[in-house]
Amino acid sequence: MDLRRHLFTDHRHRAPLVAAVTGLLLTGISACSSGSSASTDVSLAALPSSDQTRLSAYYDQAPKWHKCGASGFECATLRAPLDYEKPSGGDIELAVSRKKATGPGKRLGSLLVNPGGPGGSAIGYLQSYAGIGYPKKIRAAYDMVAVDPRGVARSAPVTCLDGKQMDTYTQTDVTPDDAGERSKLSAAFDTFASGCETKDRTSRRILPHVSTVEAARDMDLVRAAVGDEKLNYVGASYGTFLGATYAGLYPERVGRLVLDGAMDPSLSARDMNRQQTAGFETAFTSFAKDCVARADCPLGTGTPDQAGKRLKSFFTKLDRTPIATGDPNGRTLGEALATTGVIAAMYDEGAWPQLREALTSAMKKGDGAGLLALSDSYYERDPDGTYTNLMFANAAVNCLDQPPSFTSAKEVEDALPSFEKASPVFGTGLAWSSLNCASWPVKATGEAHRITADGAAPILVVGTLRDPATPYPWAKALAGQLSSGRLLTYDGDGHTAYGRGSDCIDGAINTYLLTGTPPKDGKRCS
Numbered sequence: 001m002d003l004r005r006h007l008f009t010d011h012r013h014r015a016p017l018v019a020a021v022t023g024l025l026l027t028g029i030s031a032c033s034s035g036s037s038a039s040t041d042v043s044l045a046a047l048p049s050s051d052q053t054r055l056s057a058y059y060d061q062a063p064k065w066h067k068c069g070a071s072g073f074e075c076a077t078l079r080a081p082l083d084y085e086k087p088s089g090g091d092i093e094l095a096v097s098r099k100k101a102t103g104p105g106k107r108l109g110s111l112l113v114n115p116g117g118p119g120g121s122a123i124g125y126l127q128s129y130a131g132i133g134y135p136k137k138i139r140a141a142y143d144m145v146a147v148d149p150r151g152v153a154r155s156a157p158v159t160c161l162d163g164k165q166m167d168t169y170t171q172t173d174v175t176p177d178d179a180g181e182r183s184k185l186s187a188a189f190d191t192f193a194s195g196c197e198t199k200d201r202t203s204r205r206i207l208p209h210v211s212t213v214e215a216a217r218d219m220d221l222v223r224a225a226v227g228d229e230k231l232n233y234v235g236a237s238y239g240t241f242l243g244a245t246y247a248g249l250y251p252e253r254v255g256r257l258v259l260d261g262a263m264d265p266s267l268s269a270r271d272m273n274r275q276q277t278a279g280f281e282t283a284f285t286s287f288a289k290d291c292v293a294r295a296d297c298p299l300g301t302g303t304p305d306q307a308g309k310r311l312k313s314f315f316t317k318l319d320r321t322p323i324a325t326g327d328p329n330g331r332t333l334g335e336a337l338a339t340t341g342v343i344a345a346m347y348d349e350g351a352w353p354q355l356r357e358a359l360t361s362a363m364k365k366g367d368g369a370g371l372l373a374l375s376d377s378y379y380e381r382d383p384d385g386t387y388t389n390l391m392f393a394n395a396a397v398n399c400l401d402q403p404p405s406f407t408s409a410k411e412v413e414d415a416l417p418s419f420e421k422a423s424p425v426f427g428t429g430l431a432w433s434s435l436n437c438a439s440w441p442v443k444a445t446g447e448a449h450r451i452t453a454d455g456a457a458p459i460l461v462v463g464t465l466r467d468p469a470t471p472y473p474w475a476k477a478l479a480g481q482l483s484s485g486r487l488l489t490y491d492g493d494g495h496t497a498y499g500r501g502s503d504c505i506d507g508a509i510n511t512y513l514l515t516g517t518p519p520k521d522g523k524r525c526s
Contacts, residue, residue: 040266042449044248047217052224055087059224063096069127072099078225080150080218082209092206094218095154097123098145098226099131109255110226111142111513112219114149116237116261118212118397119390121153122146130234133499135510142232142513147222149242151210152393158203158210160196160392163385167329170379171336174429175319182409185432190439196396197441203392208442210393211400216245223253230255230457232513236496237261237470240461244478247453254456256513261496262461264474266450266481269398269405270415270434274422275471277430281423283346283468284308286493290349291356298360308425314363315339315425325368329385333368339429341374346468349493395436401446404437454483458518460509464490464497479521486518491526502526 052059063076078094081087101107115125126146134144148155161169172188173181196203223231232255235243240259247254288304291297299307315335322332345355358370380388406412412431419431453459459482463475479485490497490505497505504525512518
């Protein structure tokens with residue numbers, strides 16, 4: 001079970017599980033850190049303008065576009081240095097896709113999109129959602145563009161485990177009750193980390209070079225390749241960290257940046273994990289409040305707190321005795337997969353009916369198929385038993401961006417009370433899951449830092465009040481750090497805000513993208 005870095009991702013590039021859900025990819029803690037301080041005074045420094053001259057062989061590329069995917073989409077590849085500090089050390093190939101502006105009217109350049117992760121495929125998101133589902137007037141004015149970040153999907157992907165190994169890994173008990181179970185959990189993390197280093201040559205080569213800073217530098221190559229002087233960008237979830245990092249490195253090249261479902265890069269990962277744990281509890285409370293008011297609620301009647309206790313009791317029963325799912329590979333539903341399935345549904349209130357149905361089947365009929373389906377969507381597991389590389393890239397980026405959140409079981413045990421206070425339902429599993437970077441084969445190259453992007457054009461930061469994965473205070477913090485940050489607040493549930501049904505939110509973002517005029521700082525929408 002991989003609850004510790006539930007990838008921050010915009011879900012809409014995934015096939016819907018129910019009609020009300022535009023896709024369900026669970027996301028999570030994007031960084032690990034050994035410290036427990038709330039923030040840092042370290043700031044990300046801008047790169048010198050001479051950097052483009054030094055890397056002119058990469059900046060002067062002319063992409064060779066060809067038709068790909070659905071009608072109207074084109075693809076190309078760009079070279080990027082494996083190591084920006086040692087560009088003579090070899091290249092990697094970045095996969096890029098675009099759909100040209102449909103018109104009529106003035107073309108505003110390119111709009112780069114990223115759904116989050118780390119590990120989410122931006123090209124998959126572009127071709128299945130953004131390139132066809134963004135507002136018509138946005139697609140009329142912009143070429144819609146995406147690049148799979150290094151280590152992800154089509155861009156030198158990291159690979160760690162095969163399908164059967166991942167099935168075992170995702171069922172690992174992350175609420176260990178004794179020394180033996182703690183050893184099994186540590187061994188599972190060791191196996192995963194070792195696989196990322198040894199599975200294939202591509203993974204071994206790319207693993208030290210998949211940081212968010214390097215991915216942001218790749219985005220500047222894409223900006224140059226499509227002929228834009230400034231970068232226009234919409235990033236969701238982890239994509240906000242990627243976009244903010246770009247702004248910090250290249251403030252003078254910032255065009256119109258929308259950071260939706262924002263992260264706070266100044267937090268240590270232990271604090272980030274703990275705060276996100278509280279975010280999931282907030283989201284569950286909102287779900288439970290809605291559930292207990294309904295006659296078909298499988299968690300009974302009463303208060304959200306009572307509903308949470310019943311769910312936690314059910315998880316405990318599954319830890320002892322998993323239930324059948326009808327899975328052709330023989331997988332049963334234990335505590336790990338059930339918890340993942342519940343958390344997955346916290347990302348979109350449109351999935352709440354599906355979750356009620358899945359919990360009813362599991363708790364009252366002993367049928368775990370519904371919760372297993374939700375969990376499989378989180379892990380991007382296909383019916384044939386294969387997985388995308390989302391979880392592999394997610395760990396690879398997270399464990400490189402900051403040092404381990406915890407380095408020993410003792411550290412986790414000491415932190416358990418604070419995690420369990422943050423979430424009585426999910427806290428134990430989320431705390432133990434944060435141990436995963438302890439055995440990572442590559443030493444972290446980054447650390448927690450503030451991003452100010454001094455001199456950048458106005459940057460729009462969007463936060464949702466009851467966002468489970470990127471708690472609202474993170475949006476306030478990032479908007480406050482950015483010297484030109486403008487905060488837009490959505491009073492709603494679920495993860496991210498753009499395109500989720502609020503005319504107020506969508507109108508403010510669309511106006512900004514089309515005219516460059518951001519909403520008044522602090523604007524609130526419902």
